[in-house]
Amino acid sequence: MTKGNLIEHIKVVEDTGNIIEVKLWQVERTMDKPYGYKYSLVYVVKGKRVIGYDNAEGKGDHRHYESRTETYRFTDLRTLVNDFYGDVEKFKKGNL
DSSP: OOOOEEEEEEEEEOTTSOEEEEEEEEOOOOSSOTTSEEEEEEEEETTEEEEEEEOOTTTOSEEEETTEEEEOOOOOHHHHHHHHHHHHHHHHTTOO
16 A cells, blocks of 8 residues: 655654654545544654554554553544653653
8 A cells, every 4th residue: 555645744853862753644545544544653762662653554543552552543633643642741751
């Protein structure tokens, strides 16, 4: 599948060296992506993904918290980004 049209790509390297990267694409609506978006949002600490949200091919919408993976209910891009950044803040405060 083609990646579609890139909507947003943000990569921030924090003073600590930790990385926040957000990639959002508009894609053709399919059974796998009925809302027409592909996404990958990740927070990397010391070279290891500690938080990730994505809808990789065949895996559906899900999020990663360190070694755990759980289903994520996608509603819209704004909520997705807000949920991700909220989890990053919780992680930084030790509440995740």
